[in-house]
Amino acid sequence: METDVTSIDINAIIEVMAEDLKSHMARNKIVEPLMIGVHTGGLWVAEKLHERLGLTKPLGEIDISFYRDDFTGIGLNPQVKPSKIPGEVEGEHIILVDDVLYTGRTIRAALNEIFDYGRPDSVSLAVLIDRDARELPLHADIIGLKLDLSPQKQVKLTGPAPLVLETNRN
Amino acid sequence: MSSSKQPASTSFKAPDSSCLQLDEQGRLRHFLTTEGLSKDVLTEIMDVAESFSTVSNQAVKKVPVLRGKTIVNLFFENSTRTRTTFELAAKRLSADVITLNIATSAAAKGESVLDTIRNLEAMQADMFVVRHSDSGAAHFIARHVAPHVSVINAGDGRHAHPTQAMLDMFTIRRVKKEFTNLKVAIIGDILHSRVARSQIHALNILGAKEVRVIAPKTLLPSDVDSLGVHVYGDLRSGLNDVDVIIMLRLQRERMGGAMLPSEHEYFECFGLTQAKLAYAKPDVTVMHPGPINRGVEMDAAVADGPHSVILQQVTNGIAIRMAVMTLTMGHNRVGGR
Numbered sequence A: 001m002e003t004d005v006t007s008i009d010i011n012a013i014i015e016v017m018a019e020d021l022k023s024h025m026a027r028n029k030i031v032e033p034l035m036i037g038v039h040t041g042g043l044w045v046a047e048k049l050h051e052r053l054g055l056t057k058p059l060g061e062i063d064i065s066f067y068r069d070d071f072t073g074i075g076l077n078p079q080v081k082p083s084k085i086p087g088e089v090e091g092e093h094i095i096l097v098d099d100v101l102y103t104g105r106t107i108r109a110a111l112n113e114i115f116d117y118g119r120p121d122s123v124s125l126a127v128l129i130d131r132d133a134r135e136l137p138l139h140a141d142i143i144g145l146k147l148d149l150s151p152q153k154q155v156k157l158t159g160p161a162p163l164v165l166e167t168n169r170n
Numbered sequence B: 001m002s003s004s005k006q007p008a009s010t011s012f013k014a015p016d017s018s019c020l021q022l023d024e025q026g027r028l029r030h031f032l033t034t035e036g037l038s039k040d041v042l043t044e045i046m047d048v049a050e051s052f053s054t055v056s057n058q059a060v061k062k063v064p065v066l067r068g069k070t071i072v073n074l075f076f077e078n079s080t081r082t083r084t085t086f087e088l089a090a091k092r093l094s095a096d097v098i099t100l101n102i103a104t105s106a107a108a109k110g111e112s113v114l115d116t117i118r119n120l121e122a123m124q125a126d127m128f129v130v131r132h133s134d135s136g137a138a139h140f141i142a143r144h145v146a147p148h149v150s151v152i153n154a155g156d157g158r159h160a161h162p163t164q165a166m167l168d169m170f171t172i173r174r175v176k177k178e179f180t181n182l183k184v185a186i187i188g189d190i191l192h193s194r195v196a197r198s199q200i201h202a203l204n205i206l207g208a209k210e211v212r213v214i215a216p217k218t219l220l221p222s223d224v225d226s227l228g229v230h231v232y233g234d235l236r237s238g239l240n241d242v243d244v245i246i247m248l249r250l251q252r253e254r255m256g257g258a259m260l261p262s263e264h265e266y267f268e269c270f271g272l273t274q275a276k277l278a279y280a281k282p283d284v285t286v287m288h289p290g291p292i293n294r295g296v297e298m299d300a301a302v303a304d305g306p307h308s309v310i311l312q313q314v315t316n317g318i319a320i321r322m323a324v325m326t327l328t329m330g331h332n333r334v335g336g337r
Helices: A010-027 A041-053 A105-117 B039-052 B081-092 B106-122 B137-144 B162-176 B194-205 B235-239 B263-270 B310-331
Strands: A034-038 A060-062 A093-101 A122-131 A142-147 A155-158 A164-167 B070-075 B096-101 B127-132 B150-156 B183-187 B210-214 B230-232 B244-247 B285-287
Touching: A010 A041, A010 A122, A010 A142, A034 A041, A034 A105, A041 A093, A041 A122, A041 A155, A060 A105, A093 A105, A093 A155, A105 A122, A122 A155, B039 B162, B039 B194, B039 B310, B070 B081, B070 B106, B081 B096, B081 B127, B081 B150, B081 B162, B081 B310, B106 B137, B127 B137, B127 B310, B137 B150, B150 B162, B150 B310, B162 B194, B162 B244, B162 B285, B162 B310, B183 B194, B183 B235, B194 B210, B210 B235, B230 B235, B285 B310
Parallel strands: A034 A060, A034 A093, A093 A122, A122 A142, B070 B096, B070 B127, B127 B150, B183 B210, B183 B244, B210 B230, B244 B285
Antiparallel strands: A155 A164
């Protein structure tokens, strides 16, 4: 029996994520990190985390469409948005935020893009949902919720207000 | 340069098929002309260009989207700016790019072009960027390439220069936000200008309020009335209340002789000066596709002044070309690998 994802309280999860992120930063001696949200769902989660943690550096946003590994197969996402990384990446501690971590391919693309802006000191990954079906050796440092869904099932975050998870009906 | 004494040649079949550049889903697979395209397609090109415009902020000014693709610039006609920005655009997309400057030989056109194409296809080229002094050259090549190959028109004869038009539309949109309230005046050598034709089509498709052309009668094409523009022979009345001024280069290399009395007289009547700029709206934007003949088309003070966005046009040209290359290549996977 799978969870009905639409009834999950996203804001409550983000609150817990914020607390976990605080401990993570303390443990790793990260002060003033640069937070970057992945378009579009990841950016919504990042906006909330950024506000809750009272981070001083402006929030960055990246769209990984130009870095995807499936351009030859599916072409360009026509809704591509400009990436905006405020200030320098070089020497920063980055907190990368996405809504759903699944195969890991989006995060690989995001890492590639970030490194084209400079060499960060570290990158931590915070995700709202972790679907356990990685195709790449990546893991998240902060996980809002682990969901065990059948491979046919797709889950995505809709928003920006309210933030609600949606699935297809398979 | 070589075609200075002859009128625009008709050795290629006249370009008719704007459907040639769209796939079954109505998406771009070649980019040959702005004529006949939808507002959605032109808007998509500008939206994608907007996303590419931040790539130049990266320490590594590159995205991997066309990694492993081979782009061949086929320049049958001289060009510096267009060629350079197409090369830069391809490199920023991580494609491999080569540029061939091929002198036109009037005797062997149609056949030799096809031979060139077949040879380059045999080297697994994925895209041709074509500039040619004959109208219809890019269409001709697009009709004959392998199904997975895209063709971009980088200027053909007097016919079209769609990436220049789109970089101009993109520049206008970035300054003015919307097209619906804009009065745009295009000034100068309309007759020889493929840029003007592509701009006029694009402005009308994007819903500009009014498109004007201001030129001496000798530099107007005979079909000017069918283009959807208002024609002015006098600069002052033509400039009245306009939001955007697009100056065209006097294409001296394409002119016979009797078309202009003298450059001095042309500048007196149609050259843009600070004083004449006052007839337009106070926040008027001044554009020029380059290269500028200073003191012929416009004063240096206007070209370098606060209304001028001429250098922004150059920067925007890279993003627009990146967008067109990515969109055509992304949609064109029939038989692709």
